[in-house]
Amino acid sequence: xxxxRKLISALLFVFxxxxxxxxxxxxxxxxxxxxxxxxxxxxxxxxxFVIVYTxxxxxxxxxxxxxxxxxxxxxxxxxxPADIETSxxxxxxxxxxxFTVPMFRQRVKLWxxxxxxxxxxxxxxxxxWVKEESGTLRLTxxxxxxxxxxxxxxxxxxxxxSMSADKGILEVQQTNRNAVRWQGKGIDANFxxxxxxxxxxxxxxxATIAVTTE
Numbered sequence: 001x002x003x004x005r006k007l008i009s010a011l012l013f014v015f016x017x018x019x020x021x022x023x024x025x026x027x028x029x030x031x032x033x034x035x036x037x038x039x040x041x042x043x044x045x046x047x048x049f050v051i052v053y054t055x056x057x058x059x060x061x062x063x064x065x066x067x068x069x070x071x072x073x074x075x076x077x078x079x080x081p082a083d084i085e086t087s088x089x090x091x092x093x094x095x096x097x098x099f100t101v102p103m104f105r106q107r108v109k110l111w112x113x114x115x116x117x118x119x120x121x122x123x124x125x126x127x128x129w130v131k132e133e134s135g136t137l138r139l140t141x142x143x144x145x146x147x148x149x150x151x152x153x154x155x156x157x158x159x160x161x162s163m164s165a166d167k168g169i170l171e172v173q174q175t176n177r178n179a180v181r182w183q184g185k186g187i188d189a190n191f192x193x194x195x196x197x198x199x200x201x202x203x204x205x206x207a208t209i210a211v212t213t214e
Contacts, residue, residue: 061167064189069197080194085138086186088170090148092132093179129181137170137182139194144172146182153180157202165192 072078135148144160146153155174162173170192171181 061189065165065193065196068190068193072193072197078197080197083138083140084191084194085136086184086191087134088137088146088182088184088187089134090132090146090151091129091181091183093127093129093181095127129183131183137184137187139191139198141198144195144198157199160199163196163199165195170195 069078072080133149133151135146138145138147142156144153144155144157155172159174160172161175164171165187167189168185168187169181169183170187171179173179
């Protein structure tokens with residue numbers, strides 16, 4: 001899938017972005033293009049370039065995570081630093097406070113001169129991830145530990161049933177509990193790679209991880 005995405009982005013760049021850019025430059029140099037034509041072609045070239053760039057760099061963070069794992073070892077044997085930690089924000093998935101109230105009113109006619117109105121609808125409050133507090137997220141050989149301003153969390157790696165991460169975001173799910181999300185600049189490729197390795201090692205017997213203290 002990644003190879004196909006790369007191929008599509010490369011073809012778009014070669015057969016669309018470059019020709020449009022050449023036409024735009026020639027039109028400007030020859031003086032035959034009006035300002036409107038130049039702006040239109042320039043906007044089209046820029047838009048297509050953004051699309052190509054997005055396709056080419058999609059999942060780039062996950063490639064960095066894979067590279068970090070490779071730097072620490074291979075063949076199921078890894079050596080990662082001990083007690084990696086970073087400053088984070090603990091996020092809560094809760095109502096944002098802005099309400100949506102879709103309603104409608106329908107008048108129903110019974111007989112001539114007699115009718116009644118029906119009102120129907122619902123009230124909803126959208127939910128989103130919002131900052132709850134600040135703290136420190138630490139990775140150890142046996143636990144994922146969060147030390148916050150008002151609360152602490154200590155999870156064994158075996159208690160985590162799912163983990164998802166992106167640049168600056170780490171989210172974990174334990175059995176019969178709500179998902180927990182942290183955000184912070186320190187949640188980089190190295191941090192995520194270490195978290196994933198420690199989590200996988202708790203369930204995969206063949207994965208061997210040596211935690212160094214250097």
